[in-house]
Amino acid sequence: MRRAFDEDLQELQNQMLELGSMVGEALARSVDALKRQDMQASREVIRNDMKINEKRFAIEADCLRLIATQQPMARDLRSIAAVLEIITDLERCADYAAGIAKITLMIGKEPFIKPLIDIPRMLEKDLSMLDRALKAFVDRDVDAARRIAAEDDDVDALYDQINNELLAFMLQDPRTVRQATRLLWVAHNLERFADRVTNICERVVFTVTGEMREMNIQEPEEEPQ
Amino acid sequence: MSEPKIQIQDVSYAYGDQQVLRNITLDIPARAITVLFGPAGGGKTTLLRLMNRLNDLVEDGRMTGRILLDGEDIYAPGFDVPGLRRRVGMVFALPLPLPGTIRENVTYGPKLAGLRDRARLDEIVERSLRQAALWDEVKDRLDSPANALSGGQQQRLCIARSLALEPEVLLLDEPTSGLDPISTAKVEESLLILREQYTVVIVPHSVQQASRIADYAAFFLMGELVEHQPGKRIFTTPVDKRTEDYVTGRFG
Numbered sequence: 362m363r364r365a366f367d368e369d370l371q372e373l374q375n376q377m378l379e380l381g382s383m384v385g386e387a388l389a390r391s392v393d394a395l396k397r398q399d400m401q402a403s404r405e406v407i408r409n410d411m412k413i414n415e416k417r418f419a420i421e422a423d424c425l426r427l428i429a430t431q432q433p434m435a436r437d438l439r440s441i442a443a444v445l446e447i448i449t450d451l452e453r454c455a456d457y458a459a460g461i462a463k464i465t466l467m468i469g470k471e472p473f474i475k476p477l478i479d480i481p482r483m484l485e486k487d488l489s490m491l492d493r494a495l496k497a498f499v500d501r502d503v504d505a506a507r508r509i510a511a512e513d514d515d516v517d518a519l520y521d522q523i524n525n526e527l528l529a530f531m532l533q534d535p536r537t538v539r540q541a542t543r544l545l546w547v548a549h550n551l552e553r554f555a556d557r558v559t560n561i562c563e564r565v566v567f568t569v570t571g572e573m574r575e576m577n578i579q580e581p582e583e584e585p586q
Numbered sequence: 587m588s589e590p591k592i593q594i595q596d597v598s599y600a601y602g603d604q605q606v607l608r609n610i611t612l613d614i615p616a617r618a619i620t621v622l623f624g625p626a627g628g629g630k631t632t633l634l635r636l637m638n639r640l641n642d643l644v645e646d647g648r649m650t651g652r653i654l655l656d657g658e659d660i661y662a663p664g665f666d667v668p669g670l671r672r673r674v675g676m677v678f679a680l681p682l683p684l685p686g687t688i689r690e691n692v693t694y695g696p697k698l699a700g701l702r703d704r705a706r707l708d709e710i711v712e713r714s715l716r717q718a719a720l721w722d723e724v725k726d727r728l729d730s731p732a733n734a735l736s737g738g739q740q741q742r743l744c745i746a747r748s749l750a751l752e753p754e755v756l757l758l759d760e761p762t763s764g765l766d767p768i769s770t771a772k773v774e775e776s777l778l779i780l781r782e783q784y785t786v787v788i789v790p791h792s793v794q795q796a797s798r799i800a801d802y803a804a805f806f807l808m809g810e811l812v813e814h815q816p817g818k819r820i821f822t823t824p825v826d827k828r829t830e831d832y833v834t835g836r837f838g
Contacts, residue, residue, distance in 0.1 A: 363835050432794050434821050434833040571823030 366431050370440060373427065374499065376420050377444050377451075381495045383413050384451045385488050387458035388554065392484045395465040395547065396477055406462035413455040417448045439571060443564040447498065450557040454491070457550040457557075464543050464550075474530055474537045479523045480544070483551040486516050487558070494561040498568070506565035509558070510576040516555035523548040589657065591616035591755060591785040592637060597651035599632055601644070606632050608809045610651070618801035619777060619786040621817065623793065624832065628806035630789045634757050637787065638674050639667055655755070672699070675748030679760040679791075681740035683732035684747075688715075688724050691732045691743055695751045710750050717783075718746035719776035738762075738769020742776060749780075756780060758788040762795065774799055793833050797821040805829045 387406055394402035424445050427433065433441055490509050497505040527541040527548075559577050567573055590613035599607040607629040614620045622630040635641045637653060639660060652659050660670055684691050692711045693701075701707060711728065715721040720742040724735070732743055741761055748756060758777075762770040777799055780786055790796040796803055800817030805826070813826045824830045831837050 366835075434793060434797065434835075435824050435830050437834050438822060571819075 366427075366433075366437075369423075369427055369431070370437065373420065373423055373441070373444055376416075376423065377448060378495055378499070380413065380416050380420060380448060380451050381491065383409075383416065384455045384458070385491050387413065387455050388461075388484065388491075388551075389488060391458040391461040391465070392481060392547075392551075395461060395468075396481065398465065398468070398470055400466060400469070403462040403465040407459050410455055410459040414452060417452040420448050421445060436568070439568045443498070443568040446564050447561050450560045454554050454557050457554045460550045461547050464546050468540060468543050471540060474540050474544075475526075477544075479519050479526075480547055480551065483516055483519045483523075483548065483555075486512070486519065487551055487554045490516075490555055490558045491561075494558050494565070497562065497565045501565070501569050503566050503569050506562040507576070510562040513555050513559045513577050516552055520548050520552040588616065590614055591656065592787075593652075593654040593657075594633070594637075595652040595654065597633070597636065597649065597653060599629070599636065599641075599647065599649045602646040606809050610811050612804055612811060612814060614785060614787060615802065616785045617781060617783065619781045619788060619799050619817075621796045621800035621803040622787065622789050622806060623796045623803060624806035624812075625837075627808070629809045630806050631759055633806075634676075634759055634787060634789055637755070638676050638757055639670060640676065642667070672751050673753055674755040674757060675751060675753035677741070677744050677748055677756065677758040677761050679763045681737060681744045681764075683735070683740050683743055686732060687729045688732050688735070688743060689728040692746050692750045695747065699751070714746040714749040715743075717749050717776065717779060718742040719772050719779065720746055736769065738765045738772055741765060741769070741773055745773070745776060745780075753784065755785040755787065758786070760789050760791045763791040770795070793821070793835075797833075805832065807832070 387409060390402060391406045393399075394406060424441050427441055428438075431437070490512055493505065494509050496502075497509060524545065527545050530537045531541045556577070563574065563576050566576075592614040594610055594612040594614070597607055597610045598605070606627075610629075610633065622633060624630060632641065636649060637660075641647050641649070649661070653661060655670070655673065659665070684694055686694075689711055692714050693707050696707060696710055701710075712721060712725075715724060720739060723739060724743075732740065735743060741764075745756070745758075745761070762773050765773065774795065777786055777788065781801065788799070790799070797817065800820070802814065803817045803820045804814040805812045805820065805824075805828075807828055813820065813824060813829045815825070820829065821833055824833060
């Protein structure tokens with residue numbers, strides 16, 4: 362029963378996965394372009410963001426069409442609602458990639474104040490989390506989703522490390538302030554990317570259980586020293 | 587939750603050999619809409635009729651268990667059945683206006699109960715028609731024949747006719763099954779007004795309707811009460827797999 366609808370739901374998920382891989386690729390390219398200080402490739406990432414936005418709107422339209430024509434309930438409704446949320450997160454993730462590409466254009470060909478080590482590490486972590494989060498959605502795997510969300514702490518730790526390191530550079534030699542600040546923005550974009558992946562994990566749990574809960578409650582900021 | 591308006595306690599019912607309800611226990615809260623839904627043949631209509639003792643004359647009908655209204659067993663010997671039907675009104679799937687005018691349809695019950703005061707009757711006509719979300723459409727033609735109304739208006743007139751007796755509970759069996767979407771929306775609108783004052787129990791004509799109006803919903807399958815939940819929950823996150831399959835249209 363409802364075979365056509367089941368196929369539509371499957372297709373919706375496939376489209377979402379396609380958007381996910383476009384986003385992962387955008388992020389990988391943006392960091393790669395930064396490492397190689399490749400302006401051409403950075404501009405390409407920025408241009409490509411339009412395609413990602415269009416894809417997101419197309420999926421959103423499909424969701425609305427299915428809601429209007431099929432009047433989904435229960436798990437079907439939760440799946441479609443989750444896809445709507447996830448594509449929004451994915452679209453924002455793509456903005457972080459475009460953001461990194463813009464920063465690369467700002468840095469230009471100016472030599473790096475230090476080799477990039479932790480930024481590529483954050484990238485690897487982000488991509489791996491994104492990949493597995495989308496797989497957890499496909500598999501409706503709540504345990505995996507919870508584990509992946511917990512890995513956000515690792516990304517935060519890398520971010521803190523970069524932060525401290527760059528601060529040290531800036532204190533030592535004020536001439537590095539401009540580039541160090543820009544690299545800090547790059548790291549910040551990568552850190553936010555992982556937060557968005559955590560949102561995707563929340564949607565996996567919601568789709569399966571109907572439970573809506575924040576997974577990474579941020580500890581209140583420490584008092585300024 | 588305060589004391590339920592109606593308590594259904596371990597009710598089973600059979601037509602001859604055919605068991606249609608099995609050990610149903612269900613509390614129906616006052617001033618809320620409780621929806622009884624599920625595939626055909628699940629026993630919903632029978633349960634609705636039992637709450638009004640409409641099955642008393644069914645040959646071969648056998649009921650066990652108890653149904654309490656405000657804590658009182660409505661099947662106890664000597665229970666006032668006409669009084670029960672004044673307190674518990676029923677609206678059926680097919681609107682059947684009485685021959686006569688719109689006004690006469692609404693005043694029929696109160697007049698039968700002995701009310702003659704013209705001013706009081708006028709008051710009842712206006713109040714009942716307002717509660718049924720029909721007043722604005724018919725206030726200028728109360729003395730025209732009820733048969734001239736559209737299907738949706740006729741059904742709301744039947745609701746008004748039940749309300750004229752100032753019941754405490756309103757039972758509705760697929761009241762919008764023959765109506766177009768606009769009339770359906772108007773009947774649903776009137777139900778949402780009524781729940782502020784009455785206890786409403788309804789067998790809806792679709793899952794979508796159930797989801798729109800239910801404060802509480804009970805899913806029936808082959809004579810069994812599978813799941814009873816607040817409406818907000820059962821249509822988004824049902825607990826039982828059978829409920830899930832039914833509300834998502836995977837069977838039924």
